Amino acid sequence: MSAKPFAFPIKVIPSDIDFMGHVNNARYLNWVQDTVLAHWQKLAPAEEVASKAWVALKHEITYRKPAFLHDDVIAETVLEKIKGARSFYNTVIKRGEEVLAEVQSMWCCLDSETHRPARISSEVAEKFFGLKTRQPSCGE
Template structure:
């Protein structure tokens, strides 16, 4: 069982388009980063947002269909679990019902001042993200 999905609208810009006329594959990574960071900034308390930073550790992308200029694209991400300073997200990028890409990613939470790994407190994980420290959604 996982936490509630977070949706993030994406505007495809002319700079996103490659020589083949569709969105360059590298832009999908930017979209995932934008989505995960927006999720954190929207749900976490202001003091947590100010004191923490995020870096990507790993992305695994499966591309399904291309995106094009003026497409209405949505990235939907779910924080699946938290383990130590690491958070594991699943993000699906869609155009309507069409899945454009599926991304599994691992992120490390850092202390903004020291840049050292920092854990998200159990209270913040559960209260704001619906994740227990063991990575399970709360039951009630």
């Protein structure tokens, strides 16, 4: 039940480059976070964006090829599923058709005021997956 991919352009800047002349591995995590948050901000209603915050619970990164200064890089993320307050994303970072990194991540949605886990409503999930909320039938 994946949502449509969301593309996020990335500008490689001099501070991204490490002593080996390519983008530092840790920078990829920032790119994933920027991409996932931009996806949320684009599709979620304004009141949800204002009342919710996200924290990463887990990232699994497979590095394929290095990125360099001035590369045209794009991150494509797909929300795979929502389970309670958790959201599961797959993000692929590319330079053209070359895959630079693949990232599976799990995020927890929090209430901005209480910092407690907050479930994503079915109405908000519909915005990401394009599904209609299933209405219970008689007797359910």
